[in-house]
Amino acid sequence: MKFSVIVPVHNAEKYISEATSSIVKAAEGMENCIEVLLIENGSTDRSGYICGELANRFPFVKTVHMGPASAYDARQEGIKRASGDYLVFMDADDAVAPGIFTELQKAASKYERKGKRPEIILYNAAEMSTPESKMFPFPFKEGKIYSGDGKKKFYEIMCSGDMLNAMWNKCIGKELAGRIEETVNRKLNYGEDLLQTAEIIDKAKSIAYLDRILYFYRINEEGLTGGYHENFMENQEKAFEVLDDYAKKWAKGGFTEVINERKTLTCTIGMKKLIYSDLPFSEIKRKMKEMMGSDFYKEYGKGKLPSWASEEDAYVYRYQVAGMPVLRLMLLSRKTRLKSRIKARIRKNGI
Numbered sequence: 001m002k003f004s005v006i007v008p009v010h011n012a013e014k015y016i017s018e019a020t021s022s023i024v025k026a027a028e029g030m031e032n033c034i035e036v037l038l039i040e041n042g043s044t045d046r047s048g049y050i051c052g053e054l055a056n057r058f059p060f061v062k063t064v065h066m067g068p069a070s071a072y073d074a075r076q077e078g079i080k081r082a083s084g085d086y087l088v089f090m091d092a093d094d095a096v097a098p099g100i101f102t103e104l105q106k107a108a109s110k111y112e113r114k115g116k117r118p119e120i121i122l123y124n125a126a127e128m129s130t131p132e133s134k135m136f137p138f139p140f141k142e143g144k145i146y147s148g149d150g151k152k153k154f155y156e157i158m159c160s161g162d163m164l165n166a167m168w169n170k171c172i173g174k175e176l177a178g179r180i181e182e183t184v185n186r187k188l189n190y191g192e193d194l195l196q197t198a199e200i201i202d203k204a205k206s207i208a209y210l211d212r213i214l215y216f217y218r219i220n221e222e223g224l225t226g227g228y229h230e231n232f233m234e235n236q237e238k239a240f241e242v243l244d245d246y247a248k249k250w251a252k253g254g255f256t257e258v259i260n261e262r263k264t265l266t267c268t269i270g271m272k273k274l275i276y277s278d279l280p281f282s283e284i285k286r287k288m289k290e291m292m293g294s295d296f297y298k299e300y301g302k303g304k305l306p307s308w309a310s311e312e313d314a315y316v317y318r319y320q321v322a323g324m325p326v327l328r329l330m331l332l333s334r335k336t337r338l339k340s341r342i343k344a345r346i347r348k349n350g351i
Contacts, residue, residue, distance in 0.1 A: 006078030012092035022095035042068030072192040089167040118208035121171040125215040140209035159255035228277035264303035275333035
């Protein structure tokens with residue numbers, strides 16, 4: 001059984017060596033069963049060079065230089081080039097657990113002996129700062145194959161929250177990934193996990209779960225999902241269009257209310273990223289008015305937040321729905337930047 005690890009790499013010079021080292025450590029004794037595909041897509045830092053050095057150093061590491069491309073395109077390129085029976089997805093600033101491939105191989109082989117080889121093996125993850133704490137309270141059981149109507153809980157979780165969004169906690173059969181490749185054609189940098197996972201959950205004939213931490217996630221404000229990005233809201237809107245279609249298929253609109261709450265949260269997250277950015281205040285104000293003038297924001301920006309929204313998101317949301325929101329959000333932006341400068345000065349002076 002062979003595993004292909006697909007890692008999109010964009011401006012990740014600080015982390016890609018560490019991420020690859022975690023794979024190498026996990027592959028000890030299984031090197032002939034592992035391939036790593038570093039899909040470098042248009043980096044402007046030293047990522048491309050570092051990927052090349054890693055490929056020269058480790059025989060089972062390969063580097064593909066795509067040039068400028070979306071995160072979605074980078075994953076799809078990895079899927080096309082992968083030769084493994086199963087595909088494992090990873091972000092360039094994260095790490096895998098030392099036993100990930102052993103655990104996945106044992107689980108897949110166990111099910112295969114019973115004639116029930118799963119197309120997806122879902123597993124848990126932890127933040128790097130708290131490596132012993134599971135990120136997701138999944139309700140699934142080990143030793144069980146979820147298929148047909150048994151996937152209803154997956155549909156519910158997919159629609160009601162973001163626990164299943166990420167690609168990096170799923171081991172996916174190559175054949176399933178190939179079926180997805182033929183049916184999805186969306187080029188996104190933000191929300192692409194939601195889009196791809198919805199398609200994968202829908203098309204999978206069988207899903208298994210490993211109730212253990214096999215992946216470590218880094219909270220990285222410098223990454224694609226961290227700070228403010230111009231196309232964030234537009235990309236998220238496209239991803240939600242796909243989820244809306246699947247929700248209609250899965251439950252004939254039964255998840256509309258909870259999905260709309262997620263759209264409101266997305267508007268808040270987009271606004272938070274903007275007002276906390278280091279853009280000139282004049283630019284923040286201009287982009288804020290553009291965002292508020294979009295059809296998506298007009299429909300969902302002042303809706304209801306999901307109960308699991310973070311305190312920080314709820315704090316920004318209160319400014320969104322109050323009277324004179326542009327003025328209030330601009331004042332919050334200025335106040336936040338002033339606090340950041342004061343903290344930076346304190347750290348610099350060692351006070």
